[in-house]
Amino acid sequence: MTEELADMPLDEEFSPEDEASPETVPVPSALVGHLSETAVLLDVDGTLLDFAPTPREVWVPPGLAKTLGRLLERTNGALALVSGRSVNDLDLIFAPDVFPAVGGHGAEMRLDPHGDGDGAHALQLDKELKRRLAAIARLSPGILLEDKGYSLALHYRLAPHAERAIYEAVSLIRADLPDAPIEVLPGKQVCEIKLAGFTKATGVRELMKHPPFKGRKPFFIGDDVTDETVFAIMPELEGLAFSVGRRAKGVAGHFDAPSDVREFLAHLLDDEREIAAP
Template sequence: MPLRKESPPAVADAVPLPRTLVPHLDDTAILLDIDGTLLDLMPTPREVWVPPGLAETLRGLLSRTSGALALVSGRSLNDIDLIFAPDQFPAIGGHGAEMRLRGDGDSAATRAPQMDQELKRRLAAIARLSPGILLEDKGYSLALHYRLAPHAEQAIYEAVSLIRADLPDAPIEVLPGKCVCEIKPAGFTKASGVRALMTHQPFRGRRPFFIGDDVTDESVFAIMPDFDGLAFSVGRRAQGVAGHFDAPQDVREFLARLLDDGGSAAKP
């Protein structure tokens, strides 16, 4: 099966198969990272695309969970909407900086301040280190993508460190990812976004089921026990997860099966 079972924990019940592990959709909040989880990674962020059938699956799960499905991404809400257009889904954007509770565009809130313009200019200049470095300005954060220039990784982080040393009081943090270095306001993470999301209906009181692939998703993996939730990683066996998927294709197939089954396996 595409979903790999982890080594049994030192408790009486080992990790069961996914269909018995996932609670009924009536009781579940489905939380999904996008890049590297739902969608295959591409050389540049703009090249990602939504495979046939995925949007239909997400719409079906959104309906079956009474709206308790959300995308949890480092991308901005605007960027998420462009990728999935014309569909809009509940989402946490910008690593917790933005939140939208409903897919109709209502209840959107920005939870982080805009980054200082002078700081942003200094960080943006790092892109000049190599032609393959792509700059992404999210307003409240700035990302330096180097998938096309992997040789520049060390130079990028060294340049960011020099700027941070020059501005020790700047309320920012560096968030490393898969071939990306993102500089964002301190105090906001995907985990803080999920915690806020889980206080609102229709997510409140449900058992979250989160799938993510990157280092930036580890903060969400870590808080799943606080909600009696479950986490799965993609492409690697991350610490604290119940299991893992080999690739986004496997995640998409699992979600389609989950919708077909209705998540009824865990209901008596």
């Protein structure tokens, strides 16, 4: 962790199967010279938490909540979870701990972990549209339906053979309803359909307008296609992006797995303690 941030090359996009790709990119401590001047923005599934067979089976490894709580304190509240999950779902996963959050791919925002939601609140998906999309889950056993209100997700981790059929069925519905203001988000063994007009990037932009995030230099860690909108806006916020499991285009580096991200976050606290020591 001695490499200077300014000298750190940007990663290029690559295929996960690229055998010549290097191991985890070391993250320089210069990235976070002072946590009091930094905003820590973190995706959850596939970034902080390892994937599980179903979304409800994810679990918070020992020590992670404590690390996040200490980072929240050291940044004076400028740590936020940025997730496709709803804020309520995040609270259930991390209970009894609560954190500032951008939820539902930018549909929700909560600045105060002990307060109500703030900022943007997207409309709910139309009930009839949701009913038609939900029927796609009947295509095969193992397709799991997740209704997030603002979006609907079809998980096929337990039915990978159904991927093509799912996307074809969604395409047919979109063709039948060409004026429906919806977007399709392909993810890691999930097809998510949400209302247009908001993304994780719009949520992060709004978040960074408010104290204690305002005026800080953010860094964001994410793993999925839906996180790429946030990767893209980090330069305009004078921040940096890091990807997990792959080297996404335009990021400053990558981590191999969520366990590496958790270790890095713990080291941030150790590094700052060493700097502060007499």
